Amino acid sequence: MNAPILLQPDETFILNVGPQHPATHGVLRVKMEMSGEYIVNAETVIGYIHRMHEKMGELKTYPQFLMNLSRMDYLGALGYSHCHVLVVEKASGIVVPERAEYIRAIMVELNRIASHLFWFGAFVMDLGGFSPLMYALQDREHILDMLEAVTGSRLTYCYFRFGGLYNDIDDDFIAAARRFIPRMRKSLKKYKALVTGNIIFRKRLEGIAPLTPEMCRKYGASSAVARGSGINFDVRRNEPYSVYPEFDFDIPVYHECDSLARYMVRMDEIEQSLRIVEQGLDKLPGGPIMPDKKPKIIKPPAGDYYQAVETARGSFGVRLVSDGGKNPYRLKLRSPTYSNMHLFDEACRGMMIMDALAFMGSLDLVIPEIDR
Amino acid sequence: MICDKTKQALQSLFPKATPEPAESSPAIPSSEAQEKKAKAPAPRQDGVVERDYAVHGYHLDAQVSPDQLLEAVSILDEAAFFIESITGVDWIKENQLEVVYDFSRYDFDTCRVVIRTRLDRNNPVVPTITGIYAGANWHERETHDFFGIKFEGHPHLIPLLLPEDADFHPLLKDFKA
Amino acid sequence: MRLTLINVVIAVVAAIAFAALNAAYLVWAERRGAARIQRRPGPNINGPFGLLQPPLDGIKLMAKQLTIPGGADKAMFIAAPILAMFPAIMSFVTIPFSDTIVAKNMNVGILMIFAFASMGGMSLVFAGWSSRNKYAMMSSVRAVSQAVAYEIPMLITTITVVMITGSMDLMEIVRQQSGSILHWNIFPVLGNSHNLLMPFSFLIFFTCTLAETNRAPFDLGEAESELVAGFHTEYGSMGFGLFFMGEYANIVVGSCLTTILFLGGWNCPFGLFPGVWWFILKLYLLIGTFIWIRWTFPRTTIYGLLNLSWKILIPLSLFNLLFTAGLLKVF
Numbered sequence: 001m002n003a004p005i006l007l008q009p010d011e012t013f014i015l016n017v018g019p020q021h022p023a024t025h026g027v028l029r030v031k032m033e034m035s036g037e038y039i040v041n042a043e044t045v046i047g048y049i050h051r052m053h054e055k056m057g058e059l060k061t062y063p064q065f066l067m068n069l070s071r072m073d074y075l076g077a078l079g080y081s082h083c084h085v086l087v088v089e090k091a092s093g094i095v096v097p098e099r100a101e102y103i104r105a106i107m108v109e110l111n112r113i114a115s116h117l118f119w120f121g122a123f124v125m126d127l128g129g130f131s132p133l134m135y136a137l138q139d140r141e142h143i144l145d146m147l148e149a150v151t152g153s154r155l156t157y158c159y160f161r162f163g164g165l166y167n168d169i170d171d172d173f174i175a176a177a178r179r180f181i182p183r184m185r186k187s188l189k190k191y192k193a194l195v196t197g198n199i200i201f202r203k204r205l206e207g208i209a210p211l212t213p214e215m216c217r218k219y220g221a222s223s224a225v226a227r228g229s230g231i232n233f234d235v236r237r238n239e240p241y242s243v244y245p246e247f248d249f250d251i252p253v254y255h256e257c258d259s260l261a262r263y264m265v266r267m268d269e270i271e272q273s274l275r276i277v278e279q280g281l282d283k284l285p286g287g288p289i290m291p292d293k294k295p296k297i298i299k300p301p302a303g304d305y306y307q308a309v310e311t312a313r314g315s316f317g318v319r320l321v322s323d324g325g326k327n328p329y330r331l332k333l334r335s336p337t338y339s340n341m342h343l344f345d346e347a348c349r350g351m352m353i354m355d356a357l358a359f360m361g362s363l364d365l366v367i368p369e370i371d372r
Numbered sequence: 373m374i375c376d377k378t379k380q381a382l383q384s385l386f387p388k389a390t391p392e393p394a395e396s397s398p399a400i401p402s403s404e405a406q407e408k409k410a411k412a413p414a415p416r417q418d419g420v421v422e423r424d425y426a427v428h429g430y431h432l433d434a435q436v437s438p439d440q441l442l443e444a445v446s447i448l449d450e451a452a453f454f455i456e457s458i459t460g461v462d463w464i465k466e467n468q469l470e471v472v473y474d475f476s477r478y479d480f481d482t483c484r485v486v487i488r489t490r491l492d493r494n495n496p497v498v499p500t501i502t503g504i505y506a507g508a509n510w511h512e513r514e515t516h517d518f519f520g521i522k523f524e525g526h527p528h529l530i531p532l533l534l535p536e537d538a539d540f541h542p543l544l545k546d547f548k549a
Numbered sequence: 550m551r552l553t554l555i556n557v558v559i560a561v562v563a564a565i566a567f568a569a570l571n572a573a574y575l576v577w578a579e580r581r582g583a584a585r586i587q588r589r590p591g592p593n594i595n596g597p598f599g600l601l602q603p604p605l606d607g608i609k610l611m612a613k614q615l616t617i618p619g620g621a622d623k624a625m626f627i628a629a630p631i632l633a634m635f636p637a638i639m640s641f642v643t644i645p646f647s648d649t650i651v652a653k654n655m656n657v658g659i660l661m662i663f664a665f666a667s668m669g670g671m672s673l674v675f676a677g678w679s680s681r682n683k684y685a686m687m688s689s690v691r692a693v694s695q696a697v698a699y700e701i702p703m704l705i706t707t708i709t710v711v712m713i714t715g716s717m718d719l720m721e722i723v724r725q726q727s728g729s730i731l732h733w734n735i736f737p738v739l740g741n742s743h744n745l746l747m748p749f750s751f752l753i754f755f756t757c758t759l760a761e762t763n764r765a766p767f768d769l770g771e772a773e774s775e776l777v778a779g780f781h782t783e784y785g786s787m788g789f790g791l792f793f794m795g796e797y798a799n800i801v802v803g804s805c806l807t808t809i810l811f812l813g814g815w816n817c818p819f820g821l822f823p824g825v826w827w828f829i830l831k832l833y834l835l836i837g838t839f840i841w842i843r844w845t846f847p848r849t850t851i852y853g854l855l856n857l858s859w860k861i862l863i864p865l866s867l868f869n870l871l872f873t874a875g876l877l878k879v880f
Contacts, residue, residue, distance in 0.1 A: 015684075021777065037687065050533040050534070055543060058543075087429070090427065127774070127848060128768070128848025129846060131844050134587035134588060198846065200766055200846055200853075203850070204847065218454070218455070220454045220457075220507050239482050239484075306430050306486070307429050308476070315476075317474070330459075334456060339455075342510050343507075352851070354851065357775045371533060372533075
């Protein structure tokens with residue numbers, strides 16, 4: 001299959017994959033030095049959709065920056081907002097009502113399922129199978145409808161506030177979510193039969209792009225990239241935040257280190273997220289969704305604060321350096337795909353182009369999130 | 373506990389320094405009372421400080437001089453830390469740039485370590501850690517983009533997120549668009 | 550049938566019309582089929598069931614400018630799409646749809662079809678080479694290795710059928726399968742051969758047809774997730790249209806050939822009322838299978854594709870050839 005090859009650097013040519021290329025799912029460019037179908041060297045060029053969110057963070061007040069987070073990752077936006085509100089709440093000592101925190105967790109998990117579903121469809125499409133995308137989008141549509149009814153938007157949510165939420169959930173939402181869970185479980189079975197068990201699909205992923213745990217560590221990989229390489233790392237478990245310690249869920253870990261392992265991790269995560277949503281709905285306490293007393297102007301005391309959360313794409317972190325003013329002094333956004341994508345240059349050497357692009361798909365890239 | 377071990381290992385970099393008690397660093401006061409004093413802050417001494425995880429979100433905060441950086445990062449590498457991010461902070465009032473390195477572990481024995489080093493704002497040069505952590509490559513390029521900090525020995529220090537011909541550093545506090 | 554000038558004109562016009570109509574409406578069928586598989590409506594605006602979509606698409610394509618990239622080999626660039634369509638149309642000349650409907654029956658009909666089929670590979674090479682595009686170039690290199698790898702098992706399997714029949718005449722091959730499904734070459738229990746390996750032969754032949762027509766899961770030439778659009782990356786307007794129609798015309802030829810060689814041509818599965826309608830039915834069932842497979846399976850890899858041919862299909866078809874020869878000798 002992937003027999004060792006003799007690379008002849010004097011017979012190579014440069015292939016520009018991107019910035020507009022069907023496999024890169026956005027404006028990502030990979031400069032590949034090719035020897036026939038084999039990649040000798042690759043250099044990823046990013047920054048085509050760089051918007052300098054970190055400078056915007058310094059120029060805007062804390063509440064003004066709330067909407068920026070969801071523009072980073074348009075597929076799993078709520079996880080990013082969650083991190084931002086958590087770090088500001090931690091810094092300024094705002095206590096969040098329990099109900100709000102539960103609703104946040106439910107919303108983030110639903111958003112994670114939506115994100116994984118879109119990834120699933122796009123990934124199989126990278127491998128040449130079109131139909132699963134349509135099935136996945138139909139399931140995702142149910143989540144988006146639910147989220148839209150509560151948050152008012154379908155992709156770029158601005159739902160979390162410092163101290164709580166913008167809008168409470170109603171019985172319709174709870175009923176819709178309860179209907180969705182068995183439906184999604186049924187769909188997962190179908191995906192398993194249609195895609196996971198498909199021999200062509202498995203042959204394309206098994207043993208492709210092995211990432212050693214050591215390499216993951218050197219690059220700071222997280223999410224399914226790390227968990228597919230046998231690293232049991234999920235911020236929800238390793239550094240519990242929000243109400244996640246209250247939930248009973250598993251972290252899927254696969255030790256095969258290949259693209260199939262990364263795929264399996266994400267598919268299993270959908271089921272785990274469903275479990276969290278189910279438990280969240282069962283345990284949902286009553287009460288307010290905003291704290292009674294909250295400072296009018298958010299001014300965290302001087303100091304620096306860090307918060308990491310597990311988003312759909314991995315360990316996202318916000319470092320907030322405050323000088324006690326109305327604006328952050330410095331707001332660093334640590335995006336998970338940035339580290340995951342960085343692996344690509346080293347890992348794809350010696351691979352065939354179609355395997356490399358399948359590997360790229362397995363990293364779950366969202367380009368605006370890399371470029372920020 | 374890995375935190376204690378790492379702290380001891382990092383402290384060996386500072387032979388004279390006595391371990392400072394938590395929350396007493398003059399550069400980063402956290403209570404309202406200390407804020408007034410911070411108007412004229414005394415520069416923080418190099419050393420390792422333990423922080424309250426519940427407030428700050430990390431356990432160990434080590435300030436090192438640029439020469440000690442590689443040694444400190446090697447200690448973390450040996451203790452199986454992974455690199456989370458590298459970034460900068462512009463302390464324009466003190467005419468200094470700070471480079472902040474975040475490290476964490478793939479482990480349930482959680483320990484987040486922040487390593488910071490202060491540089492002269494007019495000549496910000498710091499050794500690269502790409503030799504230890506290959507994944508530092510992009511983070512250092514990004515920090516170079518935003519702050520103009522030069523990473524000595526970096527293999528490919530060209531703009532990453534900014535345009536190829538960018539000669540400005542947008543996150544400096546005196547940057548005007 | 551006397552070969553008068555009128556006959557020739559009628560035959561050629563009929564062949565072109567059949568190929569072009571099929572090509573156009575298979576695009577419609579493919580889109581509707583894909584939509585059905587993906588639980589969406591598909592083209593349904595223009596005309597009843599969207600049936601006016603293909604002519605409108607044709608008009609749109611013809612109204613566009615044919616751009617030729619700078620530095621491209623102009624003659625080859627223009628010749629390539631014509632080469633994609635032409636051999637498929639020519640093949641229809643010798644395909645018998647029933648015992649009366651055939652333009653010109655030849656006693657080496659199979660040879661002629663294979664000769665033209667091998668020209669189809671040339672069009673991909675021409676297009677890829679002349680486009681002056683790295684993606685197109687890589688695609689044409691893939692197309693060559695693919696064409697070589699899959700023509701061999703396809704021909705060996707055909708030889709098996711020819712050995713059983715003793716003729717390369719397509720009409721004769723169908724005539725010998727006359728009778729019920731048990732007389733057909735796919736399941737020859739009552740036919741003139743009792744080779745029970747023939748179902749596997751059929752599968753090999755069908756797989757090779759998929760690969761020869763560059764259909765999913767073997768569409769490595771135009772693997773759009775890595776090679777953008779493969780050999781027709783630089784083509785627009787009717788150049789692209791001809792490639793597109795050529796693909797479907799080739800599918801029709803491949804399905805016709807499969808029907809004739811294995812499925813008894815115009816014979817009824819129960820041995821009743823043989824006629825052209827049976828041929829058409831079988832033909833479109835096969836084409837439906839093509840569409841079904843495309844929208845179900847992901848794409849293979851180039852090494853997976855070549856391994857399948859050289860390590861599995863060729864040895865299997867060779868063994869089948871030997872087995873058939875042995876059977877013919879013994880009985």
